Amino acid sequence: MYITINKAECLKTTPNDDTPLGFGTIFTDHMFNMDYSIEKGWHNPRIDPYGPISMDPSTMVLHYGQSIFEGLKAYRTDNGKIQLFRPKNNLKRLNGSAKRLCIPEIDEDFALEALVKLLSLDKDWIPGAHGTSLYIRPTIIAMDPYVGLRSSHTYRFFIILSPVGAYYPEGFNPVKIWVSKDKVRAVRGGVGEAKTAGNYAASLYATDQAQKQGYTQVLWLDGIEQKYVEEVGSMNIFFVIDDEIITPMLNGSILSGITRDSVISLAKHWGMKISEKRVGIDEVFDAHNSGKLQEVFGSGTAAVISPVGMIKYNDREITIGDGNAGQISQKLFNTLTDIQYGKAEDPMNWILPLNI
Numbered sequence: 001m002y003i004t005i006n007k008a009e010c011l012k013t014t015p016n017d018d019t020p021l022g023f024g025t026i027f028t029d030h031m032f033n034m035d036y037s038i039e040k041g042w043h044n045p046r047i048d049p050y051g052p053i054s055m056d057p058s059t060m061v062l063h064y065g066q067s068i069f070e071g072l073k074a075y076r077t078d079n080g081k082i083q084l085f086r087p088k089n090n091l092k093r094l095n096g097s098a099k100r101l102c103i104p105e106i107d108e109d110f111a112l113e114a115l116v117k118l119l120s121l122d123k124d125w126i127p128g129a130h131g132t133s134l135y136i137r138p139t140i141i142a143m144d145p146y147v148g149l150r151s152s153h154t155y156r157f158f159i160i161l162s163p164v165g166a167y168y169p170e171g172f173n174p175v176k177i178w179v180s181k182d183k184v185r186a187v188r189g190g191v192g193e194a195k196t197a198g199n200y201a202a203s204l205y206a207t208d209q210a211q212k213q214g215y216t217q218v219l220w221l222d223g224i225e226q227k228y229v230e231e232v233g234s235m236n237i238f239f240v241i242d243d244e245i246i247t248p249m250l251n252g253s254i255l256s257g258i259t260r261d262s263v264i265s266l267a268k269h270w271g272m273k274i275s276e277k278r279v280g281i282d283e284v285f286d287a288h289n290s291g292k293l294q295e296v297f298g299s300g301t302a303a304v305i306s307p308v309g310m311i312k313y314n315d316r317e318i319t320i321g322d323g324n325a326g327q328i329s330q331k332l333f334n335t336l337t338d339i340q341y342g343k344a345e346d347p348m349n350w351i352l353p354l355n356i
């Protein structure tokens with residue numbers, strides 16, 4: 001398919017090294033758009049000026065949440081080259097989410113080609129200061145103007161780009177997390193393993209509760225017994241217990257993070273003991289009591305690795321280690337970011353360098 005390019009007439013000023021970027025508030029000049037209809041399939045791929053999507057108030061995505069997305073980053077290396085980290089995994093996962101939400105799948109190779117074209121047009125927006133990157137948000141939404149429940153017959157696939165600042169401008173600081181007892185994020189048989197809008201709406205209430213009590217993120221337990229650890233905020237979670245790295249096994253309600261998979265691969269590559277299994281919250285507290293809980297950290301594209309310093313569950317609050325980031329968390333963070341920014345070898349072939 002040929003990608004039409006409709007350039008923006010008037011370009012915005014790109015941020016410079018001193019512009020505070022934050023996360024997800026500044027967007028580039030262009031976006032990729034493509035439509036789906038039953039008759040034509042995915043069609044009319046185009047790059048348009050970045051701008052609002054006009055839709056009927058009855059548009060299905062607004063009412064029934066048939067919406068999926070991805071999140072990945074483009075990195076600028078010290079010598080000015082642009083590279084992506086495992087982008088094919090994101091597009092594959094987007095199709096996994098599509099399947100679960102009855103959204104027609106996209107051609108992954110074509111979507112990557114479209115993304116690269118969009119990046120080449122807006123490459124001046126990829127920041128170069130330490131720890132910054134260009135966040136990429138591919139999204140698919142249901143577009144039928146219809147107030148009635150069924151899956152939509154028309155869809156819009158779009159990709160937008162946002163320059164983002166360093167996640168840890170003040171150093172690699174641990175977060176305090178709060179275990180939600182009465183609210184869950186996802187359940188067995190639900191849509192937890194899909195990156196779909198409703199999961200995030202479902203997480204807001206408990207996150208608010210956690211933040212009101214001075215915690216940054218919620219630690220989510222399973223939706224059935226509320227005993228087993230699933231995720232932290234919108235990140236996967238890892239524990240280091242007695243020199244073994246442990247992460248909850250994928251069970252359908254946990255999102256299969258690409259950073260999670262990268263952590264597992266690196267740990268194996270380093271010859272560390274790592275396992276994916278069910279982790280009870282009681283086991284975590286028992287391990288702490290017996291002095292065996294060494295580290296806890298989250299993993300995700302935005303923060304890469306997020307060390308956890310404290311966990312509050314019922315009336316108990318524990319401090320992990322000495323409350324500072326642990327050695328394994330730090331090593332994983334350094335290695336992953338060094339690979340992403342082209343400062344270290346890429347032993348697993350995760351990097352896609354772009355010729356743009």
Ligand SMILES: *Cc1c(COP(=O)(O)O)cnc(C)c1O
Pocket residue numbers: 071195231233234235236255256257258259260299300301302
């Ligand atoms: C996106 C996401 C993650 C992390 O996935 P990455 O591919 O590592 O960015 C973890 N949990 C949830 C719920 C997510 O939405």
